[in-house]
Amino acid sequence: MNPELVVFFFLAALLIGFSLLVILVRNPVHSALALVAALFMMAIFFLRLSAPMVAALQVLVYAGAVMVLFLFVIMLLNPANIEPKARLWWAGVGAACALFVLALVGRFLTGAGASPASGASLGPGFGSPQALAQSLFGDFVLPFEIASIVLLVAIIGAVALARRGTP
Amino acid sequence: MWIDLSIIAAKTFIVLFLVLNLAGLMGWVERKGSALIQDRIGANRASVFGFAGLGLVNTLIADPIKFLTKESYTPAYGDKLLHALAPCLAIFPPLVTFAVIPFGDVLVVGGREINLQLAHIDIGVLYVFALASLGVYGIVIGAWASNNKFSLLGGIRGSAQMISYEVAMGLSVMGVLMVYGTLEPQTIARAQGELMWGWLPQWGIVLQPVGFLLFFAAAVAESKRVPFDLPEGESEIVAGFHTEYSGGKFLMFFAGEFAEIVTAAGLITTLFFGGWQVPYLLRDGFHFPWGATLVLPHLGVVALQVGAFLLKLIFFCWLFILLRWTLPRFRYDQVMRLGWKMLLPLALANLVVTAIWLVG
Numbered sequence: 001m002n003p004e005l006v007v008f009f010f011l012a013a014l015l016i017g018f019s020l021l022v023i024l025v026r027n028p029v030h031s032a033l034a035l036v037a038a039l040f041m042m043a044i045f046f047l048r049l050s051a052p053m054v055a056a057l058q059v060l061v062y063a064g065a066v067m068v069l070f071l072f073v074i075m076l077l078n079p080a081n082i083e084p085k086a087r088l089w090w091a092g093v094g095a096a097c098a099l100f101v102l103a104l105v106g107r108f109l110t111g112a113g114a115s116p117a118s119g120a121s122l123g124p125g126f127g128s129p130q131a132l133a134q135s136l137f138g139d140f141v142l143p144f145e146i147a148s149i150v151l152l153v154a155i156i157g158a159v160a161l162a163r164r165g166t167p
Numbered sequence: 168m169w170i171d172l173s174i175i176a177a178k179t180f181i182v183l184f185l186v187l188n189l190a191g192l193m194g195w196v197e198r199k200g201s202a203l204i205q206d207r208i209g210a211n212r213a214s215v216f217g218f219a220g221l222g223l224v225n226t227l228i229a230d231p232i233k234f235l236t237k238e239s240y241t242p243a244y245g246d247k248l249l250h251a252l253a254p255c256l257a258i259f260p261p262l263v264t265f266a267v268i269p270f271g272d273v274l275v276v277g278g279r280e281i282n283l284q285l286a287h288i289d290i291g292v293l294y295v296f297a298l299a300s301l302g303v304y305g306i307v308i309g310a311w312a313s314n315n316k317f318s319l320l321g322g323i324r325g326s327a328q329m330i331s332y333e334v335a336m337g338l339s340v341m342g343v344l345m346v347y348g349t350l351e352p353q354t355i356a357r358a359q360g361e362l363m364w365g366w367l368p369q370w371g372i373v374l375q376p377v378g379f380l381l382f383f384a385a386a387v388a389e390s391k392r393v394p395f396d397l398p399e400g401e402s403e404i405v406a407g408f409h410t411e412y413s414g415g416k417f418l419m420f421f422a423g424e425f426a427e428i429v430t431a432a433g434l435i436t437t438l439f440f441g442g443w444q445v446p447y448l449l450r451d452g453f454h455f456p457w458g459a460t461l462v463l464p465h466l467g468v469v470a471l472q473v474g475a476f477l478l479k480l481i482f483f484c485w486l487f488i489l490l491r492w493t494l495p496r497f498r499y500d501q502v503m504r505l506g507w508k509m510l511l512p513l514a515l516a517n518l519v520v521t522a523i524w525l526v527g
Binding site for chain 2: 027029030033036043052053056057059060063064065068069071072075076128129
């Protein structure tokens with residue numbers, strides 16, 4: 001087996017392992033940390049796909065900022081109080097959903113035209129900050145701005161909700 | 168192949184050697200320097216055959232032995248796994264961040280050009296910020312795993328403070344990135360060798376003075392030292408996030424803090440003070456603006472550049488220590504106000520002014 005593939009499977013196994021830990025461990029702090037590790041592994045996958053910029057942003061935004069806030073909230077609320085009760089039918093619904101998604105993924109991966117027959121060659125400057133900025137602020141500027149307005153609305157909404165009732 | 172690998176191994180060794188040893192020496196400078204500032208004698212008890220070496224024996228030999236042989240205590244109702252993991256997470260980011268900081272230009276040996284920088288990656292500055300954003304986990308997890316209210320208070324203060332100042336830090340550096348048009352530290356260092364009006368080296372401090380002040384303030388806050396040592400705050404919450412740490416684990420938090428200072432000093436040097444640049448020193452020697460030239464051998468030039476980098480690095484490390492023993496601690500609301508209501512708007516204004524200046 002070629003070394004590329006060995007590395008890939010090793011990283012993939014780690015990623016899946018951490019992802020499973022997120023839902024399998026009982027302690028919410030442990031599962032949040034497993035999610036951090038999973039996001040970090042995902043950044044390594046971006047690196048291997050020649051997208052270092054996306055990898056750095058993944059660590060910076062998700063592992064570094066979003067998950068810190070998650071941990072913050074979990075630590076401030078007492079973890080013992082937010083332990084959900086186990087319900088058997090929830091597990092059934094979850095398993096059905098998982099199977100459905102797995103079937104869809106398999107269908108798309110094996111379907112015609114789903115993946116290029118051989119690795120497509122990368123254009124010059126692929127994954128560089130310049131290329132990313134060019135597509136974000138040039139070709140896709142309208143969707144990008146719309147997304148940022150949606151986020152702005154969400155922030156203002158959160159502030160308004162938090163301030164309700166306080167003078 | 169083997170030569171390339173051994174070059175990488177050698178550079179890795181040099182970088183880790185530099186950061187870890189400077190961190191250790193910083194411990195000595197902190198003890199002796201604080202004594203000097205406060206008109207005390209400082210560490211002078213331990214000696215080998217009557218040789219105390221100005222406290223060097225105390226800090227560099229006696230202290231580590233003491234740390235490593237002390238009982239490493241784990242709180243009974245804490246989280247044992249995370250309690251051990253937290254110090255590792257605290258020391259990891261500053262050690263690997265230094266990989267993108269260039270400590271010299273290129274060294275030519277036997278026709279082979281060696282870039283004196285461990286990792287040459289296009290998004291170097293983003294890499295630094297990505298790792299810096301992970302630094303917060305060390306304190307948050309350590310604080311929570313200790314199962315101690317003082318620790319948790321310290322951890323919460325620390326995470327809020329570090330996230331707040333990361334924003335200001337990132338925005339203050341944006342001006343430098345715009346001026347030099349790159350995210351790669353070695354390219355930024357090289358661009359700072361250009362001369363303005365024929366005589367003034369284009370260092371970051373010249374082009375981005377406001378950016379430097381903001382970045383420096385944010386870097387001090389990120390290192391969690393006085394005047395921003397709220398997460399530790401020993402007069403309020405015992406020792407904050409590392410109240411329940413002793414022995415080797417505490418040593419790792421301690422060394423991590425110093426490594427963080429070394430890395431921050433390296434970043435300040437690279438982004439604002441020309442990195443390894445010596446004014447008017449080009450690859451073949453000095454070219455002074457008044458026309459005189461002084462030709463130097465290649466190895467001499469490289470030695471001068473690496474020496475200049477080390478000198479600047481040590482100067483900023485010393486400045487961090489000087490600050491710690493000179494300023495009083497902020498109150499918590501003052502720290503937050505400074506971060507969000509002063510540094511952040513100023514950084515944004517600096518960004519706008521820089522953009523207008525670059526376009527206009």
